[in-house]
Amino acid sequence: MNTLATVTLFCVALSPLSSGYAQTLQGGSAEAGARLDQRVEHFELRDESFLEGLAKLSMAPVTGLHLGVEEAGRERLSDPRDRSVRFSLVLEHKQVREILDALCKFDARYTWSTDESSINVYPKESTNEPSNLLNLQLEKIPLRDISDAEQALTPLAKQLPKEQIGYVQIGGDNTYAKPWSITFEHLTVRQFINRIAEHMGPQTSWIWQGGKDSKMFTFLKGGFRVPR
Amino acid sequence: MWHADTTRNTIITVGNGGSEPTASQTLLYYNEGRSQYKIERVLAPGQQLWLNVGDLIHNQIPDSGGHTIPVDTTMGSYELRDLDHPLVGELFEGKLIVDKTYGHASYGCATCCGFYDVLLTPDPFAGPPDINNDDVIDATEQCGGEIDDVTGGGYDWRSTNASVATLPNRTLHTVAAGSARGSAEIQLEWTHPAPSCPTQTFNPQQPVCVGSLDFSGTANDFIFVGTDPNIVSANTYFLALASGTPSGGTYTGTSSNPSDTVTLTWEASLNLEKATIQTTVQSTQVGDRTLTFTYTPPSCTAALPLTQTVTARQFAYLTNPNPSNQCTLGHGTNYSITYTTYTHPDRNPINSESNLSNTPVTESFNPSPLPCGTDSGNTILDANGLFVDDVAQCSSKPLTCSATVSQYISVGGYQIRTNTLTFNSNGVSIVNDGPFQ
Numbered sequence: 001m002n003t004l005a006t007v008t009l010f011c012v013a014l015s016p017l018s019s020g021y022a023q024t025l026q027g028g029s030a031e032a033g034a035r036l037d038q039r040v041e042h043f044e045l046r047d048e049s050f051l052e053g054l055a056k057l058s059m060a061p062v063t064g065l066h067l068g069v070e071e072a073g074r075e076r077l078s079d080p081r082d083r084s085v086r087f088s089l090v091l092e093h094k095q096v097r098e099i100l101d102a103l104c105k106f107d108a109r110y111t112w113s114t115d116e117s118s119i120n121v122y123p124k125e126s127t128n129e130p131s132n133l134l135n136l137q138l139e140k141i142p143l144r145d146i147s148d149a150e151q152a153l154t155p156l157a158k159q160l161p162k163e164q165i166g167y168v169q170i171g172g173d174n175t176y177a178k179p180w181s182i183t184f185e186h187l188t189v190r191q192f193i194n195r196i197a198e199h200m201g202p203q204t205s206w207i208w209q210g211g212k213d214s215k216m217f218t219f220l221k222g223g224f225r226v227p228r
Numbered sequence: 229m230w231h232a233d234t235t236r237n238t239i240i241t242v243g244n245g246g247s248e249p250t251a252s253q254t255l256l257y258y259n260e261g262r263s264q265y266k267i268e269r270v271l272a273p274g275q276q277l278w279l280n281v282g283d284l285i286h287n288q289i290p291d292s293g294g295h296t297i298p299v300d301t302t303m304g305s306y307e308l309r310d311l312d313h314p315l316v317g318e319l320f321e322g323k324l325i326v327d328k329t330y331g332h333a334s335y336g337c338a339t340c341c342g343f344y345d346v347l348l349t350p351d352p353f354a355g356p357p358d359i360n361n362d363d364v365i366d367a368t369e370q371c372g373g374e375i376d377d378v379t380g381g382g383y384d385w386r387s388t389n390a391s392v393a394t395l396p397n398r399t400l401h402t403v404a405a406g407s408a409r410g411s412a413e414i415q416l417e418w419t420h421p422a423p424s425c426p427t428q429t430f431n432p433q434q435p436v437c438v439g440s441l442d443f444s445g446t447a448n449d450f451i452f453v454g455t456d457p458n459i460v461s462a463n464t465y466f467l468a469l470a471s472g473t474p475s476g477g478t479y480t481g482t483s484s485n486p487s488d489t490v491t492l493t494w495e496a497s498l499n500l501e502k503a504t505i506q507t508t509v510q511s512t513q514v515g516d517r518t519l520t521f522t523y524t525p526p527s528c529t530a531a532l533p534l535t536q537t538v539t540a541r542q543f544a545y546l547t548n549p550n551p552s553n554q555c556t557l558g559h560g561t562n563y564s565i566t567y568t569t570y571t572h573p574d575r576n577p578i579n580s581e582s583n584l585s586n587t588p589v590t591e592s593f594n595p596s597p598l599p600c601g602t603d604s605g606n607t608i609l610d611a612n613g614l615f616v617d618d619v620a621q622c623s624s625k626p627l628t629c630s631a632t633v634s635q636y637i638s639v640g641g642y643q644i645r646t647n648t649l650t651f652n653s654n655g656v657s658i659v660n661d662g663p664f665q
Contacts, residue, residue, distance in 0.1 A: 077600060078629045148564070150620065154556045157624040166557060166623025170598060170635060170649060170656075171591040172605025173616040175564065205605070214628050216621075220605035226597065 035119065036097040038062045043091040043099055049083045050107035051226050054121060057103075058205045058223030062096055066198050067223075068190070070122035070134060071209035072109050079211055081226070085109075118194040133163050133215070134190035134208065141192060145179040149206070149219040152196040156189065167217040174200050174219040193217065230256065230281050233302040237282035242308055244271035251311040254279060258297060258304035265291045268311070307341070307371065341371035342419035342428075343378070348412055352435035353400060354530030356470070361400045365412060365432055370419045382412040393436045402438045405472030407527045410434040437528030439473030441521060443536070444500050448581070450574070451517075453510050453542035456640045458587040458609075460506045467501040467521055467534065474525040484518040485509055485540070510542040514574050541571035543578075543642040545663045553655070555622035561655025562620035569613060569639050575665065578613030584640075585611045592636045599631030600651050609639070619649060621656045628653075634661075 040060045045053050058067050087106040091099055100112045112121045126132045146152050150167050157165040184192055197206040197219055205224045210216050230238035242252050249272050256265040269277050288296045345368040365379045379398055387395040389408035394401045400410055411433040418428035444466040451463040481490035481503045488507040495502045511517055515537045522531035546567045555562035569578040578584055587609040607615050621627055630652045637645040646661040
């Protein structure tokens, strides 16, 4: 895939305008590049799905990896996760970007890009879909003394009352080191989710999954697991 | 040997050749040495004791313990002891065996029993400064091989380095870290040349090492069971030498449980020896295990000991307060549960003193994959030994997924909690299935 071109266009189109945020973005380009350049000594999948591969990557020892994943839609949230596309591969001493490219070649429904410190992986069809929740634009969203990433979804839901916004989680911990107050301006929901997830710690993950009836976020410090 | 049968009889004489009264002991051995007949008499200077062995047997004369020699006994050996002068005796003796048929007589003397292997013990001595230790002079008796305490005969006690240890008499007093040598003199009957026992002056010596091995910082009275690196790292002790103790020696470390592994490494940056213990066996009761560390200074042959009584604690169960619902999206629940880990056999909690931060907390589920699109994550123990586990199904629209899931939580590789999670339109309810203690 045309990774770099896609990344560049995506970031310019969605650049936030708040001064503090812009500073973070300038520093973030190098951060994202550093993460993408890191190498994973051994990456192996055996008859596994794209999401199972991403879960393994999220657990890999990649310093500062922040991964945000949008799952291709199921019919219903309660439906089993789609494992129709499964593959096996072994990659030795490959960069994170090379692993992402390889995964997206095996399951061509997905693509990836970077946003500040985060790497976003999502269905290609979501890229320019204006009705997709993650592509919606937020003018201004203040957060006051929130103690975890999930609490940031309440002001988001208030701004987007027509949208279904929720989260589901078993296990793990997404609390912040201390209550956090910040105001974001001119950014997409995807970028907003990236920011509140990045704030959990040095290595974080978020997933947005589900069906047409309901889609849920999950926030995790470190990587995530997709039990088979 | 003595003989007492139809043709022979034996007469044994014992005399006091000293200048003061002394207690003599004569032992007649018979029944191939398995039985003995004991006669004790106090002899004045110059006094003699005559023993007619044939009369003792035939007249069934009891000994000092009331025993008699069976009448069919015909031969045996004998031994004399000067009870008041065990080291250099003052008794003399003679023996006459008479042939009752032909009138022949033969004379003989008993061989003496001297001492060998004269030692000043403990040999070597190692201990901390400012303690007293009563030294002992041991000597091995030639005939029976028993080790006798002959300390009372010691004299000219001395130490080669009084700034390290003094030895003015049998009491060794340690002063300060260092090396010395203690010694004493003693006169004993020697074993050579046989069969006589000439008086010999012995000079037993005792290497002395004074110093101490201590723990640097807190020495926990517990270790944790497990192989996770964070657990093993928590089982760390730092060993320090007291000022003046010669460095460059050898450390050892052992556990009273033989399956435990004690790893010793030199931490150059701290100038301390680090001991790390790995165990997979829980204590059966509190304080039932002992860790022993030693340090042998380069100039010493004895080790300075250091021990610590510990409990091997294994993660056993979790407790948690009832969490409050933090879902503010309108539908469902969001519980952020703070767990405290407890261990067996002590039933104490993991806390900040446990040094177990970053110990992994992992979870597994049944059914798997999880229903309702749920992915799971892992967490770790924080610096206070706590961990937070989120269980949530919360949405701005009505919830649509229902399911029941068993959640298994493991800390450091030990599964110590099962929860039943029920997903429904109200969110998630949690039931603790134990273990509870």
